[in-house]
Structure formats: C-alpha cells, structure tokens
Amino acid sequence: MNHQEIDTLVKSWIIDSATAPANPRVQQVVVGLVSALCKTIEDLDIQATEFWTGLEYLREAGVRNELGLLAPGLGLERFLDIRADEAEAKAGLTGGTPRTIEGPLYVAGAPESKGYARLDDGTEVDKAEVLFMQGTVRDEQGKPLANAKVEVWHCNLMGGYSFFDQTQSAFNLRRTIYTDGEGRYQFRSFLPVGYSCPPDGTTQRLLDQLGRHGHRPAHIHFFISAEGQRKLTTQINIDGDEYLWDDFAFASREGLVPAVRHITDTAKISAKGLDQPYA
Ligand code: MBD
C-alpha cells in the first residue's frame, strides 16, 4: 500500500468513524502517530510477530515504569528541547543558562529553605567528596532575582535517586532553595556519580539490541522558577566524567559544565567549616 492510501485508510478509521463529539487535537495526533506507524510497517515489511513483540515490549516497559527512561534514551526528550530552543530563538529569546532535559526522577515536595541548604543526609559523606555550589538567578536583563525557586536533585554514590531508591531517606539529595535578597543560592552536597539504566530492565534490553550503552555522566538537576518568568529545566555536568559527551540521554550541552575547583588544603576547608555556607 502506498503512503497516500495509508493516510486515507487511517483517516477513515480514526476521523470518519467518529459518531460523537471528538477532541480534534487528539484525533489529529492519533492519526499522525498511527499513519507513521503503518507507513513504517509497510516500508520495513514488519511482520505480525515483530509487531506483537514490540507491543509486548511496551507493556513490559510500562509495568516496570521505564517509559520515562526510554523517552530520553531514544532522544525524544532531547528533541522536545531542540524544538523549545528553536521556538525561543524565533521569538528573539536568546542567552541565559541553556535548558536540558528533566529526566524521569524528579519528585515534588522537597524540604524548602532560604539561601542555603545541605542536600545530603550524611550517610555517604565519608565516602564522598564534599561539594559546594553557589550561583545567582538573574532575569533577562541580568538583574538578580530575589526569592527565585531553585529545585535541585541528584543521585547518591550508588547512582540511585531517593524515593525511587527506597533504601535512602525521604528527600535525600533533593531540596528547594529560595534565593536571598541578592538572588543567590548556595548548597552543600557531595559530588554525585553517573547514572546507569537498570541492567535487567527494558530500556537496557533495547539499548543492547541497538549496540548502545545506558550510562549518563555525573550530573545535578535543576528547576529554576520565579514569578513572571518562564521556568528553566536544566542540569550541570561534573567535568572530567568519561561519559561527559557520551550521555545515553543526550543531555550534555556546552555551557552546562561548570569548572570544579578541588580544594585539597584541609586547613582552608576546616577554617571555613563544612557545615557553613561559604562566602
Ligand atoms: C537520570 O538520572 C536522568 O537524569 C535521565 C535524564 C534519565 C535517566 C536517569
């Protein structure tokens, strides 16, 4: 069947058969997706057994709660960002910290504080390199924004995220920090490690078939929001990671790899005090 015949057929199934008021946007999207799938089945001569294997795969991915991992792994979440960047550029909005993907592991409701927070619960501190990060949230004109909301989350030294990893304390490595009067936030945590897809999961099983790995470089996630401002979803990467530019989720970007300054002078560290926000 040629593509035009497929378009006509799919439209007859999805649009012309409606007998009750329909949601036109849903109709349009479903027609688009089903047509694209039928064309691929046609073009690649996909067999019935292959089709049902694919459907079973998606069922299992859903049951295992891995669809949110599959989307970034296939580049789909990155594609949404590329389009958002294009739309902003078209509207003349440029500059600022680049966006990158959210991923599937955000949890709302983290403990809130003003200006500073410690993210970790202390259970891994002896095994980790303590990290301080500070920054300023600014508007388009570069003016610092007081009381901006900085939501930050990252994984532990096992690559696990609290809530999804029930061995961690509630909201470990997740905090909401409101910027101070000068638009600044600071936090203490530790340098995270990279993330890897569950080796026995559905995402990794497909990646294996594609000859791809399922690793992400070490990273820290952010949502930045403030009244009257577009919300920014982004991450920073930890420089030096072997997967820095080989992320299975395609989230690394120029401008999101801040310099890490390793402080080895312990006298300097203790003088400042690891439990204090530093100046
Ligand atoms: C992660 O930690 C992540 O950030 C993404 C995008 C996908 C899987 C795990």
Ligand code: FE
């Ligand atoms: Fe992550």
